[in-house]
Amino acid sequence: MSGNTFGTLFAVTNFGESHGPAIGCVIDGCPPGMELSEADIQVELDRRRPGTSRHVTQRAEPDQVEILSGVYEGRTTGTPIALLIRNTDQRSKDYSAIAQSFRPGHADYSYWHKFGIRDPRGGGRSSARLTAPTVAAGAVARKWLRERYGVQFRGCMTQVGEVAIPFESWDHVPNNPFFAPIADVSHLETYMDQLRKAGDSCGARVRVTASGMPVGLGEPLFDKLDADIAFAMMGLNAVKGVEIGAGFASVAQRGSTHGDSLSPQGFLSNNAGGVLGGISTGQDLDVSIAVKPTSSIITPRESIDTTGQSVEVVTKGRHDPCVGIRATPIVEALLALVVMEHALRQRAQCGDVRQAVAPIPASA
Structure with missing residues (x-):
C-alpha cells in the first residue's frame, strides 16, 4: 500500500490501524543535534487525544508516545526517529454489525473495491486515529522550526455547523x-449537546497560521509552498476544502484590493496568505480548511452490503459528533511538516544566497 509517507527531506512514514496493537511513524531526515524528549512530543498529543470533553469521542486513549530510535543522550542523531503510540482502549465488537456493510460517507466502499479486503474495526487504516502519529511528527518539526527560525504555529476553530465563531484572542484557544x-x-x-441528542453530526471550519516565517520557502512551479499546503491539508480525514489567504473571497475582490501593497514598513495586507508565486513572503501563512460532518452517526441510513443487497446502516460506537473539534492540533502539525520540508529544501539549495537588502517586515 503506497501513499503512507509524507515529505522527502523530512520524510514521515505513518503505520498502524485504529484497532491494532499500536500506531506510529518513522521520521527520516531530522537534522542532528536538536534536544528532543518524549515530553516535547507529548504536549501536542495531549491536545489532540480523544476523551478530553463530552463533545468528542469517549475512547479513552492516553496516547503516550515512545521514542524507539534516533535520539541519544537527549539529542537527535540524524538517523530515523521511530515513534510508537500504543492502542489501549479498542472496542472492536462495536463494528461487528457493519463488517459486511458500507457506511455512507466513509471510505468502506472505495477501500473494499480498491484492495478487495478491509479492516472494519474503527475504520482501520482510514481512521482519524492515524492522525496521532502525524501530530507527533509535527511536534518534532515545530521544535526545530521554532529554534532555527522562530516560527510559531497557531490554530483555532472559526465555525462549527451553522455557527460562525468570531475571533477575539488567541489566548482563549487553550481554555x-x-x-x-x-x-x-x-x-x-x-449546540453540540442538541446535535448529539438528535443522533446527528456537523462540519467545521478551522484556521491555522504560521508566524515568524522566513522569506523564500517554496518553488515557483511544481513544488509551490501553497500547493504543498493544500496537498497536506486534503490528506487529512474529512477535509473537503482548503483556502489560503483570502481564498474563495478573492472571487469578489478587485485587483486593486486583493494585491498586497508593499511599503518600507511592511506589507499593508495579507490577502495572499503569506505566499506569492509559490514562495513565502515572510508574512504569516494563513490557511483555512473545511471539515465535513462526521459520517459515523446513529441515524439510520440506506446503503448496500458486500453482496450488493440493500441494507440499513446504524453506526454505533464512540464517535466525535464533529471531527473538526479535535482537528486544530492536527492542522497545525500538517502545516509544520510542510514548512519543515521546504525549510530543509531551501537550506540545501539556497543556503548560501545572500541579499544586499534585508527583507521588509512581515506587516506594518
Missing part, C-alpha cells in the same frame, strides 16, 4: 474544548 478564540463557548456547548 475550551473547541479551540475557539472566544471567551464564552456556552452556546457552542448547547
